[in-house]
Amino acid sequence: MSRAVTDQGPAPTVDDWVPFPDAFARRYVAEGYWQGGPLGERLREWAARHGSATALVGGPPAAPVRLSYAELDQGVDDLAAGLAGLGLGAGDRVLLHLPNRIEFVTLLFALLRLGALPVLALPAHRRVEIEHLARLSGAVAYAIPDTFEGFDHRRLAGEVTAAVPSVRHVLVAGEAGAYTSLAGLAAAGAAARATGTAPAPAAVDPAGVAVLLISGGTTGKPKLIPRTHWDYAHNAAASAELCALTGDDVYLVALPAAHNFPLACPGILGAFGVGATVVLAPSPSPETAFELIARERVTVTALVPALARLWVTAAGWEGPDTTSLRLLQVGGARLDAELARRVRPVLGAAVQQVFGMAEGLLNYTRLDDDAEVACTTQGRPLAAADEIRVVDRDGADVAPGAIGELWTRGPYTIRGYYRAAEHNATAFTADGYYRTGDLVRVAEGGNLVVEGRIKDVINRGGENVSATELEEHLLTHPGIAQVAVVAAGDEQIGESVRAVVVTEPGTTVTLKGLKAYLRERGLARFMLPDLLTVVDALPLTAVGKIDKRELRRRLG
Template structure:
């Protein structure tokens, strides 16, 4: 299907969205990367194709709620009709601040069905992030749970409404208080539509923005990532093919569903596309996750390394039934090889490393790569149309095996952040490559190995110390459960190397002992830490990455 909006540069900067240039849009359509209608139309197709199959399992662990594909489509229509009654129209933005519950899925698709653009925030976000994102997006509505993990979101909503004039509706999953309940909206919509399918009042451009994701960095305010219907549909479907997803699979959403990884890599979108069952975990704790895996026969799920470590440790104590689990995807940060090698023996699942970004490019290890590649590399690009360059500080390509910054462009990698012209001028090259800031090296076979971030390199007296590399060595020590490496100001060498660690229960470790251990591993002297700080826990971002910005603040 072709669409005029995909074939012109005339609206490149309209409303802050930077589309692909016309020549690339034509190529991606001709090659079959971009095809089909808007994302919500695909749910209609799935509801016909997989009608009575179980689409979604949510609710509490004790009282699960199950929806078939047909029931999910009906629930989406009800909510979409109700949102129309509230006055939401195509092009409006709604900040979605919901945890893993059925309302997240129905609101996502109801918004898409109307051409309303959901801004997908994470449960751990609070006033600073939500106010910034609501203001930046010009949101007219804000969707929340009544409370989650002891935090009353209705109090936060009061602050957001007072601070951001554009927000005129607050939609609540649960006890709405003075606001509007999502259940009430859906009930009104069901009555208004009288079983008629709901559509947008104007045609939805599949080359236009479908969702706004949140950048996952740990420095500065989050940026908005515009993903279109076409590129995001390809992102999910191609990922499902790489993972071998079929209608027989059961996909567990353990991480926050609003994050790109469990949403579309292949995530719940990829699972729906093949008729699989999607299970929403209200929390990713071993107790809940292992219970859902056993009860629902979960076959595939995605976690970050910190969660993978917790699951592996817990499984060693509890001996859970994970026999159904065939594939554990690990991404969001680099997975150390020692932990990767423990996953199959302990959990019984193959490990798949996923190195990617909400901005686009995804790299996967493949089922036929073998354990060594799966444990020691971060995979290769999802598709042949992914263009990648590994360059030095001057933007010159480096040979395989040499570390450099990863640049990329392709059919699902954005050409610019939303409403961020100044930042885009440095984040993207003139010919459209996204400067990822990731330091990688490419093996002779084309797999990528992540070596850190440009800003995660400590310059110690002229020697560059990769924080990621040192963290991997630290995590091999039997007494260390978690590790982060950061720079500390030093008058003599400019930056000294500070290791911040969490020890196993009952363990002790001194800097001198640690240096001997690292020396015996063959680590160069300049790579060894100058300072050792032992803490009870490390701060994490909303998706489970170690939050070094917060860590530095705590230690200042």
């Protein structure tokens, strides 16, 4: 179940991840939080229960592809057999860099069925992030679309394979060129299954790691988050129950499917678990989403606040048919109360705030919460076994209602990042609490209110931009002597990214030039600065560090 050596302290790193201590593992099993088989086998159970019902709708809106639960399950088996024929199997890490298309779902479950570990990169990631994730995970394969939004991922794959020797296979959804076609693998797997020559997959331990999610990158480059079959299954199933999700629901994946939010809160996994239909939106734009909501009679979806604002504004102009929509979840950043109050009158759906993290803890406003509570708080923990503390800088609990840092542990919150022993020593307490870096207070009734963060991170429209990482890249620019990256208020996206620079003598730096330079270095689009401020000097603390608090004060 777990290979920890103590009941309370953090377990040693085993096979590159930190398992739950035995006492906690036994408790979570006994209390019913951890149960059932691995995620790949759960799809087989769902297909047996809901066989002819529509599981998945994808493809371009003009020519949708529909798969029943039985067809999805068969497609996963075919692809798993094709991957096994390629030599992929239990424990292999495979970097998934796919947008919202059917291949994301089939490949994810095929890898889960084999016991391989999907590493879920986001569509916006580019060379810097992908090479880092491939090295950190030791990925042996890299899955990509041929092109997406005008970007040729096959060219990126060439750069990644040249830089990271462990990546032996490139798997392509679409025109594969010199690489391996996912469709071809599925066809080969189907033939092998038909002739009885497909290798039998190894047994998968449901207490073991199922998937590696990507952290928000709040301290340097993104970390890998090891989620087990049991903890992630509970994450999704309990979320589905809380959201009253049933087989009659239609869930729209508007955000990138590799995000924890649309994947398992309740997301794809939660929807499949109750026999609902999942619709994949190729874009979260109002134009695309409203068409899908009307055509597919979507009932539930999830957005970040910046997109919620865009949808509400666009709906006021366009008057779309959103009469089927019963629940709009909003998370990834604190939702403005005024915007929250506009959701039901404009879109006709109840608003549910979701405050959580890919590392684990999820907080939801409840469906029966008072409307004002749903609009002004960020919810309370999903599970009775979720333990939270709100502490001061010394780690002492603050007074009721006071602001402090949120610490948490529970049945679906990790005990350590993957291959990150040094970072884990500071990110987790000796008794297993995860230091979230979020500043919160507990409101009357037990709901949390998010008041800010202590980590040096900018929440740009739901994407976490590490100020430290961006500063490191900016300092390589020949015209920059010093730099500080700070947040700037933005009504549309919450926070925008401001680069404050001191230039080298005799040089001129422009925002357009900086963006081009950073794109050439392979940074994701969301990492690029929105604003540039050139100053003669940056304020310093008494020990000579850049004083960002004073800098923000000066910038107003």
